[in-house]
Amino acid sequence: MADTMQFDLVTPERKLASMAVDSVEIPGSEGEFTALPNHSPFLTTLRPGLMRVISGSEVTEYIVTGGFAEVSPEGATVLAEDALLKSEVTRDKLEALLAKAEAELEKLAEHENADAARRVADHKELLIRHGA
16 A cells, blocks of 8 residues: 555646645535545545645645546546645635635526535635635
């Protein structure tokens, strides 16, 4: 059994991380989960939230706004709409992300807004929990 797995975090603009890690805590659309070495293959969408990457005694936290995660026995790849190091996130940035999600919600027809409303709620939770 492998002790580590490959982890890659990519946004449309850049690659934020590519490293061997012990585990990754991911905010999946159906709930948070932890990817570990030799994990069963799994594909999910992401919801806005906190992602924790653990490598030895080092923990790196990212705020992600959505996207996809693919987990396999060899590793985890996260394709995020946007991702920021939590240490670099400000309250203003979280408020801007929330405003963007609220604007997207207002544009949708009533039958399409359940997912958008959930995104707004997730962004509000990010602001409450992680706003500086």
